[in-house]
Amino acid sequence: MSATTAGGGRIELTDLCKRYGSGPLVVDHVSIDIAPGEFITLLGPSGSGKTTTLNMIAGFTDITSGSIKLGGRDIAPLPPHRREFGMVFQNYALFPHMTVAQNVAFPLRERKVPKAETARRVEETLRLVDLEGMGGRRPDELSGGQQQRVALARAVVFSPSVLLLDEPLSALDRKLRQSLQQEIKRLHQELKLTFVFVTHDQDEAMSLSDRIAVFNAGRVERIGTPADLYRDPGTRFVARFLGESNLFPGRLRPGGVYEWAGHKWAVPDADGTPAGRDLIVRPERLRLAATPGEVPDGANSIAATVTTLSFQGTHQRAELDYGDGSTGSAVLPPDATDGIRAGGRVTAYWDPAHQVLVTPPAEAAPASAAPDPRTIKENA
Amino acid sequence: MPAPTAPPETAGAAVPAGRAPARPRPAARRRAAALFLLLPALVALGVFFVLPLLDIVMRSFTDPEPGAGNYLSLFTDGYTLRVLGRTLLVALIVTVAGVLLAYPYAYMMTLASPTTRAVMVTVVLVPFWTSMLARNFAWMVLMQDGGVVQGLLSLVGLNGVRLLGTTTGVAVSMIQVLLPFMVLPMYSVMQQIDRRLLLAGQSLGASRLSSFRKVYLPLSLPGIVSGASLVFVLALGFYVTPALLGSPQGALIAQVIAVRTRELLDFGGAGALGVFILVVTLISLGVSRRLAGSGAASGAAHVMAGGGGR
Structure with a gap:
C-alpha cells in the first residue's frame, strides 16, 4: 500500500x-x-x-x-x-x-x-x-x-x-x-x-x-x-471563548429595545421574539467619551469608570467598571487620551451596528439585571 | 562463596559528621568532609570484605603449594568443569524462564489499577519475604513423590514426573524465589515508557503487534537486561536450594565449594572456584552493562540490593 x-x-x-x-x-x-x-x-x-x-x-x-x-x-x-x-x-x-x-x-x-x-x-x-x-x-x-x-x-x-x-x-x-x-x-x-x-x-x-x-x-x-464566529458568536459560550467582549445579559423587549440593569439601548435589526439575550460589544468597537455630550447621535451608551489605562504600544487598553460589579474593556488608539485617565468617569458608546445579540445558556437566561456581566478572556 | 552483587555501601553511614562551621567552606574542605562520611563504610568494607577476598585469592595460588595448580585442576579434574557447566546452565535456564514469566507480569503491572498493582507486587514478593528454609521445605513437601505437584501433573496425563532430587526441581524453586529480582527492574523501566508511543507507532502504520515489537520492546530492554543479569548472578551462587531439593550427583558450584572448605579443608581449591565464579559474575555484569547502557546494572542493584536467598 x-x-x-x-x-x-x-x-x-x-x-x-x-x-x-x-x-x-x-x-x-x-x-x-x-x-x-x-x-x-x-x-x-x-x-x-x-x-x-x-x-x-x-x-x-x-x-x-x-x-x-x-x-x-x-x-x-x-x-x-x-x-x-x-x-x-x-x-x-x-x-x-x-x-x-x-x-x-x-x-x-x-x-x-x-x-x-x-x-x-x-x-x-x-x-x-x-x-x-x-x-x-x-x-x-x-x-x-x-x-x-x-x-x-x-x-x-x-x-x-x-x-x-x-x-x-x-x-x-x-x-x-x-x-x-x-x-x-x-x-x-x-x-x-x-x-x-x-x-x-x-x-x-x-x-x-x-x-x-x-x-x-x-x-x-x-x-x-x-x-464569522468572532463577529457573530451566536451563543454566550462562543462569545466568551473566542476573544473578549463587553457582555450585558439583559432582555430583548418588543419594538427593538434592549434592556439591561435600567439601561435601554436601540436594536435596529431586532428579529425574533422578545427573550433573554446577551448583548455583546467587542472591546475594539467600544469608544470612550470624556463627557456624555460627545456621544454621537444614534449611538448606544453607558456610563463607566476607567479602572486602569495601560499603554500597549500599538494601542491602549482601558479596563472599565459599569457599576453593579460589572466590568468590561475597550481598546483605544495609542494617542487618544483626551480627558480619559485611570479613575476618571467616561461614557462608553458604540454604533448599534457593532453590537451582537447572543443566546445565553438555556434556562440560565436571566430575566433582567444579571448578577455578573463581565468581560471574559478564556484561553487558559 | 561468590561475592554478593551490591556491596552494602550504606552500611553504618549514619555517623555524626562533626559540627558545621559558620563560615562558607571551600570546595576542598567539603570534599574532605565527604571522604570523612564515607570512611566508616570504607573501613567496614575493607576489613570484612576486601581483606578476606584478598586472602582467598592469595590462598588459591599458595595453598597447598605455590602456583596455578588449583586453577589448572579446575579444568583438568573432569568433575569441577562438569559442575561449573551445570551451574551455568541452571543459571541460564532460570534466567530465561524468569524473563519469559516476568515480562508479561511486569507489563500487566503497568496496566493495572494501583490497588491491583499493589496486590501483584505483594504476590511476587511473598517468596522473597518467606524464610529460606521454610520455603525450601515447603517445596520439598510439594515436590515429593505422590505430592501435590505430581498429583496435578498426573491430572493432565503426565505421570511419574520426578522433581525432588532433580535439577529441574531445583530450577523451578530458584525461578520462584528469583522472580521479584526480575519483575521489579522490568516494572521500573516499563512504567517510564510513554504508552502514547504505541499509539504513535500505530498512527504511523504499524499494527499493534509491530508497534509493540519495534517501540515498546526495545525501550523495555534495559529492564530485561538488568533483571536477567541480576538473576543470573544470584543463581550462580545458590546453595541451600540445590542442597535441599537437588541431589549430590546434580550438585552446583556452591555445594562443591562448601564440601571443599568444610569436609576436605581444601581452602586453596575452594578459593580458586570462588575466584572463578567471581570472574564469571563480573564478566556477565560487564556484558549486561554494555547491552543496556550503564544505568541498567546499577539500576537493578538499587531496586533490590541484598543477596536474599542463596
Missing part, C-alpha cells in the same frame, strides 16, 4: 457519539463535514469532547454510534494503522531509541518502501521542516520546537491525505508556539492536506484555521470561519 495520495481527504462525521460504560455522552451527535484540504480546528475547553472526537477519527477510541467516512468510505471499523492518517501528539511522542532519521523513516519502513527511496524522502521531509542535517541526532538532543518539527515530518513523510494534530503546541513556550504556528500554516499550504487540529487556545485556532468547530459539553456549539 503505497500511500501517495495527492491532495487532502474529505472527512465526514455524522452523528458521532461516544459513551464510556453507562456514563453520559462524552461526544454527543457531532456532525462535521470537513472539505478536502481544509484546516479545521476543534476548539473547546478540556472535557468538551474535542480530543475524544479526534481519537475516534484516528481510531484510538471506538465509536459508540454514528459514522466516520474518509472520501465516502466508512473507516470506523479500520484499526488505526489502516487509516493512513498522519498524527502529531501533544508530547511529540518521538521514539527515544531511534535517531531523527529513523523516526521519520518509521512509517516508510512499515510500508516497505525501498531503502533508497526512504532515504530520499526522509531527507526531503527533514528539509521541509528546516531540520536538514539533523537526521543523526537523538530526539533528546533536540529542543522542544525541533522535536515537534520531527514529529511533523514523521507524520507527513508517507503522504497521508489527512493530518491530525492533538494540541501539538501546548507543551511549547509562547515564542516557539508562534513560530511553529507559522510552520504548521506553511506546511498546510505546501502539502495541501486536510488538517484536523485540536486545541484549547483560541488565538491558535483563530490564526490557523479555515474553520473552527467550537465544542461545549460534547456537542459542536457552533462551526464557522474565525471571522
Whole structure:
C-alpha cells in the first residue's frame, strides 16, 4: 500500500457519539463535514469532547454510534494503522531509541518502501521542516520546537491525505508556539492536506484555521470561519471563548429595545421574539467619551469608570467598571487620551451596528439585571 | 562463596559528621568532609570484605603449594568443569524462564489499577519475604513423590514426573524465589515508557503487534537486561536450594565449594572456584552493562540490593 495520495481527504462525521460504560455522552451527535484540504480546528475547553472526537477519527477510541467516512468510505471499523492518517501528539511522542532519521523513516519502513527511496524522502521531509542535517541526532538532543518539527515530518513523510494534530503546541513556550504556528500554516499550504487540529487556545485556532468547530459539553456549539464566529458568536459560550467582549445579559423587549440593569439601548435589526439575550460589544468597537455630550447621535451608551489605562504600544487598553460589579474593556488608539485617565468617569458608546445579540445558556437566561456581566478572556 | 552483587555501601553511614562551621567552606574542605562520611563504610568494607577476598585469592595460588595448580585442576579434574557447566546452565535456564514469566507480569503491572498493582507486587514478593528454609521445605513437601505437584501433573496425563532430587526441581524453586529480582527492574523501566508511543507507532502504520515489537520492546530492554543479569548472578551462587531439593550427583558450584572448605579443608581449591565464579559474575555484569547502557546494572542493584536467598 503505497500511500501517495495527492491532495487532502474529505472527512465526514455524522452523528458521532461516544459513551464510556453507562456514563453520559462524552461526544454527543457531532456532525462535521470537513472539505478536502481544509484546516479545521476543534476548539473547546478540556472535557468538551474535542480530543475524544479526534481519537475516534484516528481510531484510538471506538465509536459508540454514528459514522466516520474518509472520501465516502466508512473507516470506523479500520484499526488505526489502516487509516493512513498522519498524527502529531501533544508530547511529540518521538521514539527515544531511534535517531531523527529513523523516526521519520518509521512509517516508510512499515510500508516497505525501498531503502533508497526512504532515504530520499526522509531527507526531503527533514528539509521541509528546516531540520536538514539533523537526521543523526537523538530526539533528546533536540529542543522542544525541533522535536515537534520531527514529529511533523514523521507524520507527513508517507503522504497521508489527512493530518491530525492533538494540541501539538501546548507543551511549547509562547515564542516557539508562534513560530511553529507559522510552520504548521506553511506546511498546510505546501502539502495541501486536510488538517484536523485540536486545541484549547483560541488565538491558535483563530490564526490557523479555515474553520473552527467550537465544542461545549460534547456537542459542536457552533462551526464557522474565525471571522464569522468572532463577529457573530451566536451563543454566550462562543462569545466568551473566542476573544473578549463587553457582555450585558439583559432582555430583548418588543419594538427593538434592549434592556439591561435600567439601561435601554436601540436594536435596529431586532428579529425574533422578545427573550433573554446577551448583548455583546467587542472591546475594539467600544469608544470612550470624556463627557456624555460627545456621544454621537444614534449611538448606544453607558456610563463607566476607567479602572486602569495601560499603554500597549500599538494601542491602549482601558479596563472599565459599569457599576453593579460589572466590568468590561475597550481598546483605544495609542494617542487618544483626551480627558480619559485611570479613575476618571467616561461614557462608553458604540454604533448599534457593532453590537451582537447572543443566546445565553438555556434556562440560565436571566430575566433582567444579571448578577455578573463581565468581560471574559478564556484561553487558559 | 561468590561475592554478593551490591556491596552494602550504606552500611553504618549514619555517623555524626562533626559540627558545621559558620563560615562558607571551600570546595576542598567539603570534599574532605565527604571522604570523612564515607570512611566508616570504607573501613567496614575493607576489613570484612576486601581483606578476606584478598586472602582467598592469595590462598588459591599458595595453598597447598605455590602456583596455578588449583586453577589448572579446575579444568583438568573432569568433575569441577562438569559442575561449573551445570551451574551455568541452571543459571541460564532460570534466567530465561524468569524473563519469559516476568515480562508479561511486569507489563500487566503497568496496566493495572494501583490497588491491583499493589496486590501483584505483594504476590511476587511473598517468596522473597518467606524464610529460606521454610520455603525450601515447603517445596520439598510439594515436590515429593505422590505430592501435590505430581498429583496435578498426573491430572493432565503426565505421570511419574520426578522433581525432588532433580535439577529441574531445583530450577523451578530458584525461578520462584528469583522472580521479584526480575519483575521489579522490568516494572521500573516499563512504567517510564510513554504508552502514547504505541499509539504513535500505530498512527504511523504499524499494527499493534509491530508497534509493540519495534517501540515498546526495545525501550523495555534495559529492564530485561538488568533483571536477567541480576538473576543470573544470584543463581550462580545458590546453595541451600540445590542442597535441599537437588541431589549430590546434580550438585552446583556452591555445594562443591562448601564440601571443599568444610569436609576436605581444601581452602586453596575452594578459593580458586570462588575466584572463578567471581570472574564469571563480573564478566556477565560487564556484558549486561554494555547491552543496556550503564544505568541498567546499577539500576537493578538499587531496586533490590541484598543477596536474599542463596
